[in-house]
Amino acid sequence: MFDTMTFTKIAASLCGALLVLLLGKWAAEELYHVDGHGEQAYVIDTGADEGAEEVVEVAFADVYAAADAGAGARVFRQCSACHKLEAGANGAGPYLHNIVGRAVETADGFGYSGALNAVVDVWTPEHLNGFLESPRGYAPGTSMGYNGLRDIEDRANLIAYLATITD
Structure with a gap:
């Protein structure tokens, strides 16, 4: 029923069909490819720009003056x-006792990366x-793997709490 010649014809026809399909796909992509859409001809005004909220930048000194050390403990x-x-x-990071006002990279027994100096x-x-706020953005090359605190109030509260940890 199936001899070698019949099997060869079937395999060749499948390979030929695949080749025609791939060449047709390539030709269609070349024919209908668009390198850009250009400028928009008409823009509909939705009024979205009018109601945009302005971000008010608050000075850190003002936020720090009102910081809560109890919230910083949390x-x-x-x-x-x-x-x-x-x-x-020391743990994975240096100890934070008396950190506010202390010189950088002075925790005894901790191996610093040198990026802070x-x-x-x-x-x-x-x-x-x-x-x-952003350890790697502030001191590129630091070994601190924390992404940072985004909220300015949380940072101010934490620093106020750390300022209370002294001798």
Whole structure:
């Protein structure tokens, strides 16, 4: 019933059909390909631009003046996975005891990446705010893997809490 010649004819016809299909696809793409749509001929005004909210930039000093250290203690729970508050007790990150006003990269026994010295000398509340907002954006090359705190009130509350952890 099926000999070698019949099988060869069937296989050749399938391969030929596939070849015609692929060549037809290529020809259609070349024929109907558009390199851009150009400018829009008519724009419908929806009024979406009129009601856009303005983002008001608040100065960190104003937010920090009204910061709540108690709320900062709750925010610190995120930090406590890597940082300790006891002096000399390093975790995955350096200890944060007396961090506000302390020189950068001075936690005893912790191996720093060296990226912070290029950006900052002393941890002032303003420098801590910038670093906590986006550690890798503030000090490129830092080994801190945290993405940062986006809310300015949370950062101010956390810094106010850390300012209370002193001798």
